[in-house]
Amino acid sequence: MAKLLDPYRAKRDFDVSAEPSGRRGRRAKKARFVVQKHDARRLHYDLRLEIDGVLKSWAVTRGPSLVPSDKRLSVPTEDHPIDYLAWEGAIPKGQYGGGTMIVWDTGHWKPVGDLAAALAKGHLEFELQGERLKGRWHLVRMKAAAAIRMSPGC
Known part of the structure; x- marks a missing residue:
């Protein structure tokens, strides 16, 4: 089995x-x-949730919205190390993901319901307790390859 x-x-x-x-x-x-x-x-904005000792990650176009009717395309990316929770810096031009990165929000999260079942189904509902983002959110797998919709819950 490949390492995460x-x-x-x-x-x-x-x-x-x-x-x-x-x-x-x-x-x-x-x-x-x-x-x-x-x-x-x-x-774009990168959402990273701590799961199984790594950060499951999604690139979110236009960033998270606080308006429930707004949907954001969220593309799954590779798992990132826990060290990324606080990492800020510049990735050199020409390197994968080249550009600057800052921490925009941080905090704790918890799934609503069974995490493994939600990930398998492709509909993860979760609660964020961050400095900026608070409340219930959804990541929903869409039919388009690897696309996920991120939206705040009602």
Whole structure:
């Protein structure tokens, strides 16, 4: 079985980029999340949820919205190491994800219902307790390849 962070490491040259090479973390008492503003080829936001010692990650176009009727395309990306919870910096131009990244929000999260079943089904409902984002959210798998809709709950 491939290690969860192998795809992350394969895309990066840690001799060039200051990104953490990473490790799996120990399970925290309260699962954490981070939203990072990522000014790469296109400005977007990265949502990362701590699950099984790594950060499951999605690139969210235009960033999260607080309006329930707004939907945001969210594209799954590779799992990231726990060190990314606080990582900010510049990824060199020409490297995967090149551009600046800042922590936009951070806090704790919890799934609503059974996490494994929700991930398998492709409809994860969860609660965020962050500095900016609070309340219930949904990640819903759509028919388009690897596309997920992120929207706040009602």
